[in-house]
Amino acid sequence: xxxxxxxxxxxxxxxxxxxxxxxxxxxxxxxxxxxxxxxxxxxxxxxxxxxxxxxxxxxxxxxxxxxxxxxxxxxxxxxxxxxxxxxxxxxxxxxxxxxxxxxxxxxxxxxxxxxxxxxxxxxxxxxxxxxxxxxxxxxxxxxxxxxxxxxxxxxxxxxxxxxxxxxxxxxxxxxxxxxxxxxxxxxxxxxxxxxxxxxxxxxxxxxxxxxxxxxxxxxxxxxxxxxxxxxxxxxxxxxxxxxxxxxxxxxxxxxxxxxxxxxxxxxxxxxxxxxxxxxxxxxxxxxxxxxxxxxxxxxxxxxxxxxxxxxxxxxxx
Numbered sequence: 460x461x462x463x464x465x466x467x468x469x470x471x472x473x474x475x476x477x478x479x480x481x482x483x484x485x486x487x488x489x490x491x492x493x494x495x496x497x498x499x500x501x502x503x504x505x506x507x508x509x510x511x512x513x514x515x516x517x518x519x520x521x522x523x524x525x526x527x528x529x530x531x532x533x534x535x536x537x538x539x540x541x542x543x544x545x546x547x548x549x550x551x552x553x554x555x556x557x558x559x560x561x562x563x564x565x566x567x568x569x570x571x572x573x574x575x576x577x578x579x580x581x582x583x584x585x586x587x588x589x590x591x592x593x594x595x596x597x598x599x600x601x602x603x604x605x606x607x608x609x610x611x612x613x614x615x616x617x618x619x620x621x622x623x624x625x626x627x628x629x630x631x632x633x634x635x636x637x638x639x640x641x642x643x644x645x646x647x648x649x650x651x652x653x654x655x656x657x658x659x660x661x662x663x664x665x666x667x668x669x670x671x672x673x674x675x676x677x678x679x680x681x682x683x684x685x686x687x688x689x690x691x692x693x694x695x696x697x698x699x700x701x702x703x704x705x706x707x708x709x710x711x712x713x714x715x716x717x718x719x720x721x722x723x724x725x726x727x728x729x730x731x732x733x734x735x736x737x738x739x740x741x742x743x744x745x746x747x748x749x750x751x752x753x754x755x756x757x758x759x760x761x762x763x764x765x766x767x768x769x770x771x772x773x774x775x776x
Contacts, residue, residue: 463618464617467508468612470505470506471507471612472608474502475506475608476604478574482545482599483599485574489545489546492544495542496542499528500528503540507616508615508617509616514530515528515529515540516528517529528540532620536565538568538569538570539566540569540570541553541554541569543571543572545574547573548573548576549573550571550578551590553571554569554580554728568580568581568582575598576595577595578592578594578595579593579594579595579613580593581632590728591728591729592725592729593627594610613627637683639682640678640682640683644673644674644678644742645739649666649669652669670709683709695718697716697720698711698714698717698718699714699716700712700734700751701747712743713734714729714730715727715754715758716758727758727762730755731755731770731772734752734755734772735772738751759773
């Protein structure tokens with residue numbers, strides 16, 4: 460369990476209070492991206508504990524072509540920082556150039572910020588990498604100071620010493636009940652369970668019947684529901700790239716749009732990452748994959764992303 464000492468806690472809390480005022484004034488004055496970068500660099504020092512001269516670098520040889528800073532500690536790169544103007548709301552569309560083979564091979568994490576909102580993404584592994592939103596925190600949001608401090612701690616120098624980002628990602632993404640429920644309800648897992656029932660009890664069960672049994676009588680309802688996010692009351696079929704049965708939300712896959720129909724950049728990049736990992740684990744028939752790809756590609760087009768910058772799986776299918 461992550462713990463931070465009182466000195467670190469006090470520094471982060473003081474930084475949140477101080478820079479909340481600064482960011483509010485900067486937004487009123489409409490500061491540009493370069494001015495925003497100055498605030499970000501100062502906050503990396505004052506609030507997050509890094510030396511702004513020797514641990515927050517701008518050398519292009521270490522930061523990659525599409526990041527503003529590279530944050531180091533003990534000679535090790537911790538994460539890249541991409542800065543947007545204070546008027547822009549950071550979202551995954553700002554990181555499309557840090558996807559796939561264009562991602563610097565040495566970078567595992569990137570922080571996207573406009574000085575107010577700080578969104579941390581995991582860049583993944585392998586050649587076809589996609590930014591995966593891990594957490595987002597805002598100086599000016601209405602959550603408590605302690606809640607904001609806990610999230611800022613993840614990207615602080617002391618947090619890096621405890622490998623805080625990796626641990627947080629494992630707890631909230633890898634071992635998230637919703638993700639585990641998705642794996643259990645995948646076609647492969649259902650087939651394995653059916654074979655085991657046949658082998659041990661000589662009982663053959665229909666795949667859909669087994670799926671329904673697990674959803675309604677075995678798995679916790681909140682775990683099944685969390686596969687689609689917290690705002691379950693607003694689920695609509697058009698928010699998902701694959702809908703097997705419009706009347707059964709448990710058959711919907713790849714959440715990528717908002718309830719109003721607009722593409723959600725963070726959900727879209729996550730949907731592409733999940734599809735790249737294998738459509739079989741999602742329970743999507745091979746014959747339906749081209750339609751899914753077409754829907755995801757259309758969403759990128761609506762966001763103004765040119766064809767040459769699309770993730771490989773959307774270009775080659």
